[in-house]
Amino acid sequence: MGIPVLFVYPDFVAQERTGRPGTYDVETGGWYAEGLAAMSASLRAAGHHPSLMHLTAPPDRDEFTAILRRHNPAVVAFTVRSSAFPYCQEYTRWVKEASGAYVIWGGYHPTLAPEECIEVPGVDSICLGEGDWAIVDLAGALSGGKDPVHVESLWFNTASGPVRNPVRPLVENPDELPIPDFDLFDPTSLIPTRTGVATAMLSRGCPFRCGYCSNHRQRAVYPNSSRYARCRSPQNSIEYLRRLREWFPGVREIRFLDNVFGLGRIWLEEFCELYGREIALPFSCNQRPDLVTRQSLAILARAGCRVIYMGIESGDEEVRRVILGRRISDERLTEIFRACREMGIATVAYNMVGLPGEDRKKVLATIKMNAVCRPTSVVVSVFSPYPGTDLYDLSVKKGYAPPHMDYRARTFLDQPDFPKREVALVHTYFSLLVALYRLAGAIPWLGRMLVALLDKLTLSAFFRWSWLVTFGERRALAVRRFREGIRRYIPWLYRFLRGIKMAVARRGVRRTIAE
Numbered sequence: 308m309g310i311p312v313l314f315v316y317p318d319f320v321a322q323e324r325t326g327r328p329g330t331y332d333v334e335t336g337g338w339y340a341e342g343l344a345a346m347s348a349s350l351r352a353a354g355h356h357p358s359l360m361h362l363t364a365p366p367d368r369d370e371f372t373a374i375l376r377r378h379n380p381a382v383v384a385f386t387v388r389s390s391a392f393p394y395c396q397e398y399t400r401w402v403k404e405a406s407g408a409y410v411i412w413g414g415y416h417p418t419l420a421p422e423e424c425i426e427v428p429g430v431d432s433i434c435l436g437e438g439d440w441a442i443v444d445l446a447g448a449l450s451g452g453k454d455p456v457h458v459e460s461l462w463f464n465t466a467s468g469p470v471r472n473p474v475r476p477l478v479e480n481p482d483e484l485p486i487p488d489f490d491l492f493d494p495t496s497l498i499p500t501r502t503g504v505a506t507a508m509l510s511r512g513c514p515f516r517c518g519y520c521s522n523h524r525q526r527a528v529y530p531n532s533s534r535y536a537r538c539r540s541p542q543n544s545i546e547y548l549r550r551l552r553e554w555f556p557g558v559r560e561i562r563f564l565d566n567v568f569g570l571g572r573i574w575l576e577e578f579c580e581l582y583g584r585e586i587a588l589p590f591s592c593n594q595r596p597d598l599v600t601r602q603s604l605a606i607l608a609r610a611g612c613r614v615i616y617m618g619i620e621s622g623d624e625e626v627r628r629v630i631l632g633r634r635i636s637d638e639r640l641t642e643i644f645r646a647c648r649e650m651g652i653a654t655v656a657y658n659m660v661g662l663p664g665e666d667r668k669k670v671l672a673t674i675k676m677n678a679v680c681r682p683t684s685v686v687v688s689v690f691s692p693y694p695g696t697d698l699y700d701l702s703v704k705k706g707y708a709p710p711h712m713d714y715r716a717r718t719f720l721d722q723p724d725f726p727k728r729e730v731a732l733v734h735t736y737f738s739l740l741v742a743l744y745r746l747a748g749a750i751p752w753l754g755r756m757l758v759a760l761l762d763k764l765t766l767s768a769f770f771r772w773s774w775l776v777t778f779g780e781r782r783a784l785a786v787r788r789f790r791e792g793i794r795r796y797i798p799w800l801y802r803f804l805r806g807i808k809m810a811v812a813r814r815g816v817r818r819t820i821a822e
């Protein structure tokens with residue numbers, strides 16, 4: 308007999324305000340989570356009854372317990388990102404005070420910092436790595452009245468102390484997994500679906516080892532870690548997308564969230580051919596500048612790829628190579644962004660500031676690199692040293708960060724040459740500076756003088772005033788809320804404006820080709 312399992316998904320990002328400790332700005336969520344939909348499908352196939360508490364904003368206690376009582380679960384299954392750790396601790400206490408449900412934690416933080424998680428009061432067990440079969444075995448044992456203490460991949464809190472079971476091998480062939488249970492999510496509550504976009508994930512893992520990403524530590528927990536980067540077959544991927552379309556018939560565009568989309572030329576060719584025939588919707592995906600080629604871009608463009616997300620991360624070649632572990636030359640970066648423009652593919656560049664070993668001069672190189680690469684949009688985040696990453700180890704070793712961090716902080720590293728307040732400042736004005744450098748670069752003669760002036764300004768002592776941070780942050784927050792408000796309440800306008808932005812980018816493309 309199956310049991311009710313309630314997933315709890317804290318899908319919001321809180322960030323502490325500069326100069327106001329303990330006060331947080333919350334970015335409300337509304338994101339599909341492949342891991343939860345995958346586990347839900349496996350539980351359903353085994354006869355259990357999964358459901359979801361999708362917390363797109365922090366709930367108050369009454370709200371939380373009312374939802375809990377409505378579902379009356381036997382198991383409450385938390386997915387715990389590092390930045391959601393303090394919230395999950397509190398919600399676990401609420402569960403234990405309101406019901407006798409079994410509590411299990413899984414996801415990134417329990418995988419990367421298991422000792423910290425198993426000690427949390429109220430947590431009965433934690434899952435390390437993939438939970439697809441582990442949660443089914445746990446639910447099976449509990450529904451049969453058996454002690455689950457031998458279930459692999461799980462650690463247990465017992466009266467005689469923690470029991471740490473080994474991690475089972477990862478699922479090598481993702482085709483063996485059921486198609487995710489998209490129905491776990493209400494399509495109307497998701498951010499992308501409001502504007503006709505469905506998110507999808509056809510692969511798991513990543514073969515690269517970037518210093519800021521926890522993938523290599525997530526990989527290291529498995530006995531068959533060499534098989535970490537895997538993808539559904541092209542045929543199975545199409546079946547996945549058909550089911551996605553059944554779940555959300557209003558889909559007009561697909562956003563693939565895979566770490567790197569289409570690893571392997573043969574897969575890409577076969578998939579794109581099938582996709583063009585069977586699905587034929589415009590799509591966007593993540594790529595790596597050192598992996599994607601003009602040939603693969605052409606295949607992607609023919610299949611309907613409209614936007615590519617790629618990491619510049621740092622404009623300083625040495626920081627990229629030595630600190631981030633990304634061997635990508637400046638020439639390669641500019642060449643691949645140009646190639647995208649020439650093929651009519653819009654680009655979004657990811658960047659980071661506040662890296663270990665960085666200072667303002669190095670950030671200036673990142674700003675200028677974005678101005679030269681001319682992506683359609685620029686995204687910048689403050690570097691967060693997540694547990695299990697090479698850069699966490701480095702930051703702690705150098706004394707730039709304490710070993711235990713609250714990941715809701717505004718900035719993380721305090722370096723002699725790049726204190727926290729300066730990191731917040733360059734982060735706040737990053738996109739504006741990119742736009743100014745781009746503008747200056749486009750003016751033939753006066754441009755050089757303007758660039759020199761901008762350099763002076765960015766590196767000057769004036770650009771350290773703390774009111775600039777407060778003012779810039781308030782402005783950025785207001786702009787973000789305004790944009791999200793439009794996306795939520797006037798989705799057609801959001802689509803229209805985005806369409807104009809993309810069309811302008813493509814006009815730029817035609818101009819470049821004509822030049």
Ligand code: B12
Nearest residue numbers: 318338340342384386388389413414415434437438520521
């Ligand atoms: C796709 C993705 C996103 C998507 C979707 C997020 C989501 N909630 O699924 C978007 C773009 C929205 C996103 C946003 C963010 N992301 Co993100 N994202 C990823 C990415 C590339 C893949 C995640 C994925 O879907 N994997 C595939 C599924 C199948 O695996 P899974 O989620 O891990 O789930 C399995 C197991 O973890 C486990 N499991 C998970 N939960 C539970 C619960 C229980 C009870 C059990 C038993 C098991 C279990 O079983 C699942 C099935 O096998 C990872 C990179 C990576 N290394 O994995 C980063 C990653 C997860 N993201 C990360 C971060 C930091 C963020 C943001 C906070 C960034 C920001 N500042 O805004 C936000 C948070 C937003 C949010 N609400 O979650 C970090 C998390 C690090 C950490 N230690 O917490 C990662 C690991 C990247 C990194 N920097 O290393 N992200």
